[in-house]
Amino acid sequence: MAAQAEQPEKLEILDLRHFQARDFVALLEEEVQVWASRLRWGFQPSCEIVRHYLDLRALTGYALLRGTAPVGYAYYVHEDYKMLIGDLFVSEPYRTVEAQHLLLEHVVEAAENTPGVRRIEAQLMMLDSNAVASLFPPSQLTVFERYFMLVDGIGQLRRETFGPRPAAEVTFEPWSERYMEPAAYLIARAYEGHVDSQINDQYRSAAGARRFLHNITQYPGCGAFHTPAAQAAIDSASGELCGLSLTSLVEPEVGHITQLCVSPERRGLGLGSELLWRSLQAFAKGGGEAASLTVTASNAGAVRLYERVGFRTIRRFRAYVWEGFG
Incomplete structure (x- = not known):
């Protein structure tokens, strides 16, 4: 009689507040390696925050378990009327659409059961887009294609481009x-x-933008804020701020453009490209070899600029916004 095939062990879900950082050592080490190899991004500072809140039993989210070992996790942050999915990661041997969907399903259910929550935002770099299917009716879900772009050799870039x-x-x-x-x-x-x-409704008001600025300058989600490469453009006549480029370091030799914007009346005059040039040169002067940024695919003018000066897309991902369920 032939031996019976071994059945795969069932994956289960448990609240993250049942765990401590020591339970996630192997999984977080793997996530750091994945971000480094795929994006040239030092994810260790973000993992340190996860460890900190795990030990406080204050990280809201879910662990994906094989037996008693975490092989994946997702966490979220509740901010007033919305929920931000901060991260979702599953270990390579278990990284199936079904496993990711299971984690997302529990996060979405938590949002639906949280009084006052009417919106969920998520930009998850390692998520398989098929894992989102059927979580919400199409009328409640908006999907935005985005690019993670990188340019090497920033010290050799030519100003004329x-x-x-x-x-x-x-x-x-x-x-x-x-x-x-x-x-x-x-x-x-x-x-x-x-x-x-x-995608990010903090951009819709000065109060929201103030929170955004606090987050990118004080927390490592977009890298460590790097003042030497950040630039401000000032209207010489009025003295008012009319453009800015904000920057971070994600590795000692890799910078990241966290924000690049220009006032509406100054668009199309080369101000954004000049700010970008100055930030990249400041990175290079400090020993930087490469720089990255993210851009929404439908922002065609920005995509053309970045490609013209040497950026290339190294990863495509999606931003998700769920609304209308609260």
């Missing part, structure tokens, strides 16, 4: 804390009616 320099009535200054409040108002104006304000 960035287009004409902007007119002399704009001056450029290194980023300073004194620009935080003007930057919040600039972001709200720059993203009015822009596709990215549909």
Whole structure:
């Protein structure tokens, strides 16, 4: 009689608050390696935050278990009327659409059962897009194609590929804390009616932009904020902030453009490309070899600029917004 085939062990879900950081050592080490190999991104600081909140029993989300061992997890943050899915990762041997869907399903259920939550936002770099299927009716889900782009050899880039320099009535200054409040108002104006304000609703108001700026300058989700490469564009006549490029380091030799925007009246005049050039050169001056950024695929003008100056898409991912269920 032939031996019976061994049945695969069932994967189960358990609240993250049953675990401590020591239970996630192997899984988080794998996630760090995946981000480094696929995106040249040092994910260790983000993992340290996960470990911290695991040990506090304060990380809201779910673990995917094989037996008693975590082989995946997803966590979320509740902010007033919305829920942000901070991360979702499944170990390679178990990284199936079904496993990812199971985690997402539990997060979505938590959102639906949280009073006042009407919106979920997610940008999950390692998620298989098929895992989202059937979680919500199409009328409640909006999907945005996005690109993770990288340029190597930033010290050898040529200025002429960035287009004409902007007119002399704009001056450029290194980023300073004194620009935080003007930057919040600039972001709200720059993203009015822009596709990215549909993805991240913090862009829709100065108050939301203020929270966004606090997050990217104080927390490592977009890398460690790197003041030496951040730039401010100032209208020479009025003294007002009219453009900015904010930057971080994701590896000692790799920078990241966390925000690049220009006031509506200054668009099309080469200001954005000049800010980008200056930030990339500042990275190179500090020993940087490469830089990355993310862009929404439908933002065709920005995509063309980045490709023209040497960026290439190394990963395609999706941003998701669920609304209308609260």
